[in-house]
Amino acid sequence: MAGFDSPHILIFLLIIPLIYYLHNKVRIQKKNEAIKFSNLAFIKSALGDTKKSKRDIHLFYLSLLTIGLMIIGFANPHIPLEQTKEGVSVVLVMDVSGSMQAEDYAPSRLEAAKSSAEILINSLKSKDYAGIVTFESGATTAAYLSPDKEKVIEKLHNIAQKDGSTAIGDGLSLGIDMASSIPNMKKIIILISDGVNNAGYISPEEAIQYAKANNIQVYTIGMGSNSQVLLGYDWFGNPQYAELDEATLQTIAESTGGKYFKSIDDKTLDEIYRNIGENIKRDKEETNIKDWFFFAAFLTLLIQMYYRYGKGRILQ
16 A cells, blocks of 8 residues: 655645645735725736736745645655565475375376476566475475575475375474565465375464464465375285375465465476466565655756746746
């Protein structure tokens, strides 16, 4: 929204109607005195010729306009623009637990997630920052928040498969810490997982409250297939399947103002990341426009000088 940094200064605008009132009062008084003396020469002197009178009125109004523009300028007005100068902080929180080695995505879920994440990072603008957090039984930083997209992508390529469980709450919390490390920037987290939270110290519910407290928007992506994916067998020979907790990922997204996406193969995953990158909303920037008003005041001053001393100037 448009506004003023020093709105109290606008009270001085009340001077303008006061000056206008006093000016009219003096003019009326001058006319009345001229009529009272009933002297034709005095009346002409008091009222002046029509052309000069109109010019004097124009000069008076220009003076009021100059004063008004300068007062508004001193109040430091600002309006919103389309982008923030600082850009957006985007943190990728990636699941690297044992289930991400499933091969229903080519060549594996993790490798497909890394390839799709690269699409997102490349879609970011020059002033945006990107960082990566990985999680399994715990969470760790894979790439610190940086505007250097090539370095972040290099770190992305180096992410390796782990065999641990799934600590969604820990991963999201570390992502929040990273996103909050640079102030005065919009913060977005993109969390991708294919499992159920079954490890870590921080629950997804606690991480949600942490994200809301820091005004961070979280997009979540659930990786899975239309059919069950066999991961292996336990010690007793029972089959182990990949499980996706869509309800938790949906709750995280909805509670933080983000959106949940379901991916069923590497093609849909690419499209999801591409859409997120293209649709990141950037906060409007409050930009000070006081110089516009000072420049306008300067122009009105030049116009007054032209009226007084330029072509067809008033001869006293």
